């Protein structure tokens with residue numbers, strides 16, 4: 001999912017907002033790099049919790065990381081991997097209906113169609129979340145909290161074997177790479193174009209992608225809240241299973 005969606009969802013699960021919760025809810029996407037892959041980043045909730053459990057002021061950060069991940073099951077598990085008896089998660093299921101249009105708009109080979117159509121659904125969800133409760137200013141505020149970022153860098157120094165995470169650098173890069181607080185179908189499509197060039201050297205049709213993001217938003221309007229409700233309850237249980245011993 002996209003950043004505002006993660007911040008919004010973390011608030012639904014944890015019942016409050018703070019810079020710690022905002023940074024934690026984006027953390028698994030924030031730390032992905034050439035030396036730290038998506039899978040590792042999204043299976044890090046338990047490890048982060050263990051590293052921070054003796055620091056009461058950082059517990060909410062660790063809990064928010066868990067609301068995002070794949071293992072323990074957070075929002076990305078239910079969005080990407082598995083939701084009810086669907087073949088995969090909610091975003092992949094919704095993405096099935098726009099695979100052909102995604103292939104055309106993104107100028108991609110057929111084999112990438114379902115994967116990229118689920119990204120379009122995620123952008124449609126980001127568009128709706130931005131309408132329901134814009135969280136962009138919370139993200140900017142957390143990214144500017146240098147004291148907290150410095151503390152996290154210190155405590156997470158040994159999180160990964162390839163060296164320090166360097167959150168100052170990561171937050172600056174992330175804000176360039178992904179639209180944070182000016183959410184429209186056009187701005188989402190523009191950043192997506194940049195990502196597709198960087199990752200795959202592919203030039204998308206930006207206008208068509210923007211229309212598709214709007215269509216994706218319409219396609220989830222009816223049952224998105226049900227998805228968030230169900231998933232938030234599940235994630236509360238999963239969170240309790242990790243944290244109740246402390």
Ligand SMILES: [Zn+2]
Nearest residue numbers: 001028029076
């Ligand atoms: Zn993620």
